[in-house]
Amino acid sequence: MPQHIKRLISVFAIFIVLFLVMRQVLKPSSFGKLGHFRADAIYENTLKPMHYTIADSCTKCHKSVRAEKDKGFHKRLKCEVCHGPGLKHSLFAEQFKGKELPDSLKLYKPGERKDCGVCHQKNAARIKIQFDTINTTMVHQIDLAEHNPPDLKANEPANCIDCHNPHQP
Ligand code: HEC
Ligand code: HEC
Ligand code: HEC
Ligand code: HEC
Structure with a gap:
């Protein structure tokens, strides 16, 4: 070899x-x-901690919000998509009914323009199918800078939720 x-x-x-x-x-x-x-x-x-609850558990205590949401354009959105993980809130909020929730149980309320922009801001990367005609589940896109912007001179911040009800936009 x-x-x-x-x-x-x-x-x-x-x-x-x-x-x-x-x-x-x-x-x-x-x-x-x-x-x-x-x-x-x-x-x-x-052993990992859980953060999210099952989709329907919010309805138990917030029936009216759910009923409102089911009638509008946001009916397919789950509560936690906007309000964040709500397991702890769902388990412990009841004892604070009608009172101020402690910070650890408070959920995020996405009331700023950028919050709605996460889904609604025009974005060249999103699929361009004509809304309504072909795919009705496509999210309607607007230009955040042009669509009813806040009037800074009049010192009037026009947040989306000043005009749109987030649960029934
Ligand atoms: C066991 C009952 C219960 C469940 C389940 C529950 N909540 Fe609540 N929630 C409350 C109570 C009580 C409050 C305090 C205010 C009040 O009395 O309405 C509250 C308040 C809130 C608020 C307002 C907080 C604020 O700062 O104004 C939001 C938003 C909210 N809940 C969202 C949710 C979402 C989303 C879910 C599902 C993940 C959920 N809740 C599940 C009982 C519940
Ligand atoms: C599109 C995002 C979005 C979704 C989806 C959503 N919320 Fe909200 N929610 C908001 C915003 C924004 C506010 C703050 C409204 C305000 O400050 O006037 C709010 C406020 C609330 C409040 C405080 C009380 C009130 O009516 O203002 C409760 C309770 C609540 N949401 C529960 C729910 C539950 C339960 C669901 C699911 C059935 C849900 N939300 C789904 C955006 C959302
Ligand atoms: C998680 C994604 C998501 C977020 C966040 C969200 N939306 Fe929506 N929105 C949708 C979807 C999905 C629809 C239903 C499809 C459509 O009509 O565009 C919708 C529909 C709408 C419509 C009706 C559009 C039409 O066709 O006339 C309005 C108005 C609207 N949303 C406003 C808001 C406002 C205001 C916020 C912030 C509080 C918000 N949305 C946050 C996903 C979202
Ligand atoms: C000053 C009130 C006002 C504010 C603030 C406002 N909107 Fe609107 N929005 C309207 C009205 C009125 C319509 C329906 C007429 C139209 O198409 O302009 C509308 C329509 C829409 C539509 C449907 C798209 C369309 O062309 O029909 C979406 C999505 C929407 N708004 C999202 C938002 C979001 C997200 C914000 C915050 C960045 C926001 N709006 C802020 C009044 C407002």
Whole structure:
């Protein structure tokens, strides 16, 4: 066998042995129990705190908002899309009925122009299908700078919700 092939073989042998040793050392102990996964990952994920609740749980205490929303253009939006994660609020808010909620239970109220712009701002990257005619689930786009901008001279901030009811726009 030529000399240079012998050298190559020994180099390969060293790498293979190294690989086997490292694999033994680094492989997590629960790997392989449930197929090509780390079985402990399931348990570790159950320990993570939850933040969101099920879609319908807001209705229990806010029936009128839900009824209002169901009649308008925002009927398909889930409450938490705008108000943020509400699990803690849903579990503990009831005892503060008619009172001021503690800060830890307050939910975000997206009342600023930029909040509505997240979905409604004109954006060249969004699909350009004629609204209404082809796909009625497309979000209607406006230009935030041109659509009823705040009158700064009159010192009148015109937030979207001054004119549109967020639950029934
Ligand atoms: C167990 C009853 C309960 C559930 C479930 C519940 N809320 Fe509330 N919520 C309250 C109470 C009580 C208040 C305090 C004000 C009041 O008395 O209406 C409140 C207030 C709010 C406010 C106004 C806070 C403020 O600062 O003015 C928002 C927004 C809100 N809830 C959204 C939600 C959303 C979204 C959900 C679902 C993720 C939800 N709520 C689920 C009972 C509940
Ligand atoms: C498009 C975003 C959006 C969605 C979706 C939405 N909200 Fe709101 N919500 C708002 C905004 C903005 C306000 C603040 C209104 C204000 O300050 O006048 C608000 C205010 C509230 C309030 C305070 C009381 C009131 O009526 O002003 C409650 C309670 C509430 N929302 C519950 C809900 C629940 C329950 C749902 C789901 C059924 C929901 N919201 C869905 C944007 C939204
Ligand atoms: C999570 C995305 C989302 C957010 C945030 C959102 N909207 Fe909407 N909006 C929609 C969708 C979806 C529709 C239904 C499709 C449509 O009509 O454009 C809609 C419809 C509307 C319409 C009716 C458009 C029409 O066709 O005449 C108005 C007005 C409107 N929204 C105003 C607002 C205002 C004001 C806010 C801020 C409080 C807001 N939206 C926040 C998704 C959103
Ligand atoms: C001064 C009142 C006023 C303010 C502030 C306002 N709107 Fe409107 N908006 C209207 C009126 C009136 C219409 C319907 C007539 C029209 O198309 O202009 C409308 C229409 C819309 C439509 C439907 C699009 C269309 O061309 O018909 C959307 C979406 C919308 N508004 C979103 C918003 C958002 C998002 C904001 C905040 C950035 C906002 N509006 C601020 C009065 C207002």
